Amino acid sequence: MGVSLEDLRVFRSVAAAGSFGQGAARLHLSQPTVSDRMARLERDLGVRLFLRGSRGVRLTRAGVRLLPYAQRCLALADEAVAAVRAEDAPPAVRVAMHASFTAGLLPVVLAALAPLERAISSTDAHSEEIIDRLTDGTLDAGIVVPVAHPSTIAVVPFRTDPMICVAHPDHPLAGHSELTVADLARTTIALTAWGHGAERFLTLLRTVPIPAHHLHTVSTAEAAAALARRRSHVGVLPRVTIAPDLAAGTLVEVPVGDLPDWPVTLALAYRAAEASNPPIHALRTHLLPIDVGKIAECR
Incomplete structure (x- = not known):
């Protein structure tokens, strides 16, 4: 039996709120409706998603595993609706990077893509999730710490940072x-x-x-x-x-003379078959190589 997007939306709301009542209120639904939906979802999946308690609910291990997939499914559905409604406008360039790099690198990414005059959708994610989302087509590019990846994904280091x-x-x-x-x-x-x-x-x-x-x-x-x-x-x-x-x-x-040397390597990740696509070409041209001066100029 399939899982409906609406059930995933309710699941996400309850998980975020920590209670059926607050999750229902966020969606303007009644608590019994939400409780029934979540009981049905648990039956359909054959697992418990929530641990019920006097102070609300919390996710089980199965619920924790389901949550990122629910978020990705809902984001992709919202993106599909936006793309269909955009008529002849080119689709947004979808970029993700680890939250630790956003402040320093997002201005550079935006500057690289600005000449394309395309909408840009930027999100935070861990490197492994970025690789997964590139593989399933829900991202166009990502800034990652090099991790294991399939041969269909290119991971090109562009900076080693101390x-x-x-x-x-x-x-x-x-x-x-x-x-x-x-x-x-x-x-x-x-x-x-x-x-x-x-x-x-x-x-x-x-x-x-x-x-x-x-x-x-x-x-x-x-x-x-x-x-x-x-x-x-x-x-x-x-x-x-x-x-x-x-x-x-x-x-x-703060200069620390005996601080161990442990650099962090950053890489541009994208689908290898799309290396010549304008957004990827623009990012490759702008990021390879990059320096701190360029980051400061783009603030």
Whole structure:
């Protein structure tokens, strides 16, 4: 038995709200209607999607697995409606990148595509999801950290970016000519823990040692940058993610002499058969190679 888009829409709403009642209210439906739909969806799939409790509902493991597929199906359906209604207008160029790179690279991507005079749809996603969406045709291009990919997808590295330490100009460690990891251990750190070098860095910190409450590991570079902007943390993150901050002076680099060298490689991903299509050609021309100066100019 097939799954209806409307059931997926209700499922997404309940998952986001954490309760059947609030999920129903968001969709202007009655709670019994939503409860019946979700019970039927669970029967059709043969799994439980929600764990019911006195404080609402939460997703089961099956529900967690279903959610990204539901989101992709609904996004594709909305995109199809928009494309049909656009009449003779060319379709939007669909681009995705990891949230950590958006602030630094989205201005560059927009500048590359501007001469095409096409609408641009930009979303955030993890690299593996971007590869999946390129494969199923729901994206045109993505900025990724190189990951396993099928032969039909081209993943072309265009930048190797160092991990650096940054702080607000008013932070006590800002303005020093040279510091060590031991100096960092005396402050509070927001670390984007990417790559093998992150473990070497953590080993150095623990050797100092660093108090547990001084180390905060965050999943995105933007989260680390946001904490650094508040003057409360030193951020450890890829340079490209905070190039606009460095250019504007809202964050400054903190020189740490014994910081392990663990660069992050960024790549342009697209369907190999579409390398000559105008949007991909424009991105390849603009991104290969790229430098921090170009990022600052596009702000």
